[in-house]
Amino acid sequence: MKNALFVAFAMGMTLTAAAQYQVANSDFEVWETVAYGGKRGEEPVRWSSFMDGTGGYKSMAGAIQLEKSSRELRPGTSGRYSARIHARNVFFVVAQGNLTTGCVNMSSMNPSDGSGNYNYINETREDQAMRFSGRPDAVRVWLKFRGSNRAKVSVFLTTKGYYQDPYVNTGKITATLVSKAIKDDIKSNDKWTEYIIPFGNEETNEKPYYALVYIATSSKPGKGNKNDYMFIDDMEMLYHSEATAITYNGRKVAMGSTVDEVYDPALFTGVDMTGRAATYTAEYDKGTAVLTIIVKGENISEAPENKHTYTITFRKPGNYAVAA
Numbered sequence: 001m002k003n004a005l006f007v008a009f010a011m012g013m014t015l016t017a018a019a020q021y022q023v024a025n026s027d028f029e030v031w032e033t034v035a036y037g038g039k040r041g042e043e044p045v046r047w048s049s050f051m052d053g054t055g056g057y058k059s060m061a062g063a064i065q066l067e068k069s070s071r072e073l074r075p076g077t078s079g080r081y082s083a084r085i086h087a088r089n090v091f092f093v094v095a096q097g098n099l100t101t102g103c104v105n106m107s108s109m110n111p112s113d114g115s116g117n118y119n120y121i122n123e124t125r126e127d128q129a130m131r132f133s134g135r136p137d138a139v140r141v142w143l144k145f146r147g148s149n150r151a152k153v154s155v156f157l158t159t160k161g162y163y164q165d166p167y168v169n170t171g172k173i174t175a176t177l178v179s180k181a182i183k184d185d186i187k188s189n190d191k192w193t194e195y196i197i198p199f200g201n202e203e204t205n206e207k208p209y210y211a212l213v214y215i216a217t218s219s220k221p222g223k224g225n226k227n228d229y230m231f232i233d234d235m236e237m238l239y240h241s242e243a244t245a246i247t248y249n250g251r252k253v254a255m256g257s258t259v260d261e262v263y264d265p266a267l268f269t270g271v272d273m274t275g276r277a278a279t280y281t282a283e284y285d286k287g288t289a290v291l292t293i294i295v296k297g298e299n300i301s302e303a304p305e306n307k308h309t310y311t312i313t314f315r316k317p318g319n320y321a322v323a324a
Contacts, residue, residue, distance in 0.1 A: 021134040021299040023101060023211055026235035028068075028083045036062045044068075044083055046101065046127050053104035055116070061090055061106040065097050074142035074192045074233040082233040087147075087217050089226045096224055097217035099232060101130035105164075111222025119214045120164035121175065132157065132211035134298055135277040136237035138198045139181050144191060145217070147228035151186035152219035153197060157208040165214050178208045184219035192231075196238070202276065239297035240275035241306050246282075246293065247272070248312075255293070255310035263291060263314040271295070289316040 024046040031042045034051045041051055041064040049066040050058075069084045085097030093111050098104055100119040108116025122128035135157070145151050156165060161175030181199045215232055218224040245252040249267040253259060263284055268291070271280045277298035284291045290311050297306035 020132065021136075021239070021302050022237050023130060023132065023213060023235060027077075027079045028081055028233060029079050031068050031081070039064055041066065042068050044099075046130065047083070048100055048103055048128055049085065049098055050095070050104055050106070052128075053106055054122075055104075055106035057106040057109065061095055063088065063090075063095075065095065066099060069231060072144060072231045074144070074194075074231075077142075077234055079234065082231045084229060084231050085215070085217060086229040087224050087226050093222050094218070094224050094226065096221065097228065097230055099213075099215045101128070101211060101213040102164075103128040112220070114166035114168045115170055117221060118164045118166055118168070119212065121158065121162055121210050121212050123162065130211045130213070132208055134237060134239065135179065135202070135208065136199060136298075137240045137274070137276055138196050138238040139235065140194065140196045140238055141215075141235040142192055142194055142233045143186065144193070144231040145186055145188055145229075146190040147188045147217050147224055147230070149218040149220060149224040149228070150184060151188075151230060152182070152184040152214070152216045153186065153195065154180065154182040154184070154214045155197075155199075156180045156212040156214075157199075158210050158212065159204070159206050160209040163210070163212055165212060175210065176204050176206060178202060178204055178206060186219075192233075199276075237299075239277070239299045239303070239306060240273075241278050241295045241297035241300075241308050242274040243271050243280065243293055243295045243308065243310055244274070245272045246270065246291075246312065253312060255312065258313045260315050262317050263289060286317075289314045 025044050028044045030045040032045050034041050034043050036051045050062050067084045069082045085099050087096045102119045103122035105118050139155050157178040158175040163175040179199045179202045181197045183197045217228040217230050245254050247269045278295055280295045282293050290313050293310040295308050
């Protein structure tokens with residue numbers, strides 16, 4: 001069970017508040033003590049692995065496969081630590097390294113049995129149910145991976161309720177999947193590499209409530225070998241705030257263009273934006289005949305710099321186009 005005392009109460013409050021548009025402690029700088037079956041280790045605050053899991057086979061599988069590292073840091077980081085997960089042999093099977101914002105359940109000796117072995121949103125514990133309300137466009141993460149199989153990173157954004165990965169229709173799932181970002185073909189290269197993984201199409205218009213993140217040294221449970229390992233650092237949700245065009249008078253007009261027409265607000269009907277949850281404001285200056293578009297990322301309250309400004313110049317009233 002995790003040590004109930006965080007590094008400081010104020011730090012715990014900060015992590016909770018920051019979980020709205022970013023996954024809490026996603027730079028893996030804050031750690032706490034975990035203990036089970038006479039073993040003691042560390043896990044990042046708000047993250048879990050086998051030592052803090054559940055299930056009938058926890059007595060065999062609940063081992064230390066997650067460590068804090070200060071010697072392996074990704075290039076350019078300002079942090080002091082990264083997380084290291086590794087695989088190990090459990091009798092005749094390989095238990096891949098596993099790091100999650102949820103809880104690891106261990107109830108089957110068959111690694112691929114998704115009804116017994118899975119990561120899930122544990123609503124009975126705040127530290128295993130990651131609150132999250134953003135609708136990001138992609139997730140960025142730095143990995144240093146050496147393994148005999150392909151590794152995996154997955155992020156599931158769900159509504160409130162129970163959800164698990166892998167998804168098995170046992171009747172327990174009550175949450176709705178909003179969107180997901182998955183990369184399950186990460187190759188072994190044993191060097192720090194930046195990955196940007198896009199979210200797929202949103203499956204519902206409902207707003208997310210939880211983020212279930214799962215990172216593993218093998219995309220296929222039970223595969224790989226005991227020497228597989230992965231360092232993980234600086235995960236970040238990305239919120240795009242770019243615009244490509246407006247729709248004016250039934251046609252697309254690129255940003256930065258000049259339109260040889262007098263501006264009519266009734267003919268301006270929208271902005272094409274790269275951010276799925278980005279917002280925009282439009283303001284027309286009659287003196288300069290310039291339409292200014294400001295696009296803001298959904299996380300603008302936490303990242304005020306995440307905005308872009310564009311202009312489109314129209315013909316001033318009283319001026320006329322030159323005849324061809």
